[in-house]
Amino acid sequence: MDDLFAPSDVSWTPVSPKLAAVRRVSAAIMFGVLAVAGLLLLGMLLDWLYGVLAVVLVLLAYLWAWVLIGRNQRSWKYAEREDELLVSHGIMFRQLVVVPYGRMQFVDVAAGPLERSFGIATVELHTATPATDAKIPGLHPDEASRLRDRLSALGQAQAWGL
Structure with a gap:
């Protein structure tokens, strides 16, 4: 079954571990806002004990998210073949x-403020069919630039043959 999602005839390249750090910081911000809101709302409406309980529950949820984010980051990988790009990710799903390079319409490189501060970027491939679009997050900017240029060149070269 593993060969179905990760063919062994290619050399897989993992994404940067900094992707997990970016996602953990983002989750910390989201869970922090949720904890403060729970503390204030439940504390003012019911009792401060319920507010503290809400903070503890949010903290436990964040710790669970911390583990899942690390596992998800380690699942991301990509491989370049002669005629196509493979992107694999996911633990449970x-x-x-x-x-296929010839089906690519354009390649995006994006980096938000958190990604830029951690020194990573995301490469996104667009095709005519949204189901075959692919995204590779957590790439070093040099690798993202190299991949963008290579994929654009291969896409243009192979599109001429269609």
Whole structure:
């Protein structure tokens, strides 16, 4: 079954571990806002003990998210073949996207403020069919630039043959 989502005839490249750090910081911000809101709302409406209980529950949820974020980051990988790009990710719900170079319409590189501060970027491939679009988060900016240029060149070269 593993060969279905990760063919062994290719050399897989993992994404940066900094992706987990970015996602953990983002989750900390979200869970922090949720904890403060729970503390204030429940504390003012019911009792401060319920507010503290809400904070403890949010903290436990964040700790669980911390573990899941790390596992998810380690599941992301990509491989370049002669005619296509493979992107695989997921632990519980695994996914393998195979994008033929000739079907690519354009390649995006994006980096939000948190990603830029951690030194990573995301490469996104767009095709005519949204189901075959692929995204590779957590790439070093140099690798994202190299991949963007390579995929654009291969896409243009192979599109001429259609």
